Amino acid sequence: MTIFALLDYIGTLVFAISGALAAMRHRFDPFGVLILATVTAVGGGSLRDVVIGRTPVGWMQDINYAYLIMAGTVIALVFRTYLVYVRRTMFLFDAIGLGLFTIIGVEIGLAAELHPIICILLGTLSASFGGVIRDILANEVPLIFHKEIYASISLLGGALFLLLQKTTLPSDWIYILTSGLVVILRILAVRYNWVLPKMYREVDGE
Numbered sequence: 001m002t003i004f005a006l007l008d009y010i011g012t013l014v015f016a017i018s019g020a021l022a023a024m025r026h027r028f029d030p031f032g033v034l035i036l037a038t039v040t041a042v043g044g045g046s047l048r049d050v051v052i053g054r055t056p057v058g059w060m061q062d063i064n065y066a067y068l069i070m071a072g073t074v075i076a077l078v079f080r081t082y083l084v085y086v087r088r089t090m091f092l093f094d095a096i097g098l099g100l101f102t103i104i105g106v107e108i109g110l111a112a113e114l115h116p117i118i119c120i121l122l123g124t125l126s127a128s129f130g131g132v133i134r135d136i137l138a139n140e141v142p143l144i145f146h147k148e149i150y151a152s153i154s155l156l157g158g159a160l161f162l163l164l165q166k167t168t169l170p171s172d173w174i175y176i177l178t179s180g181l182v183v184i185l186r187i188l189a190v191r192y193n194w195v196l197p198k199m200y201r202e203v204d205g206e
Helices: 003-025 030-051 063-078 086-111 116-137 151-165 171-191
Strands: none
Touching: 003 030, 003 063, 003 086, 003 116, 003 171, 030 063, 030 086, 030 116, 086 116, 086 151, 086 171, 116 151, 151 171
């Protein structure tokens, strides 16, 4: 197994756990937990594959993705009583998934011989939009639109990945360094409340 495939599997698993934890926080039933785990794990990647015409989408061509989603759901369900700080745990899995899926999306864009800027956008799409679908189904405003720095970190990670591709560093090190930086920056953004300026106007005196 290549490091690329391994990272893809790990990203799927951790995003599935993140989605399952979000579902349990909203008191979904077991079926709802599985659905939210699924869309979180493969939603962004599916949208990415559709927009570049890569069909059937990736997870449909490898049954291991289904196994990983089910495993992530079971892990979240079985160990839910040990996850005292559910929000904190969900955030950690979400940060790891963000880092891993960013470089996966960029790499798939490169394989499709797309422009580097499009590759970076694909990385952000892969990493962010599973969470967007998760939040919408959970009746929440998607995280990337109103809270801590999220998608912009993915953009930065994608750009760094492309720059490191032009160096003599081994590919495995580039994957690890880029995904690790995205995860660390995401953790720091939450820890120190880094946010982008909010764009709004006053309505009816609000």
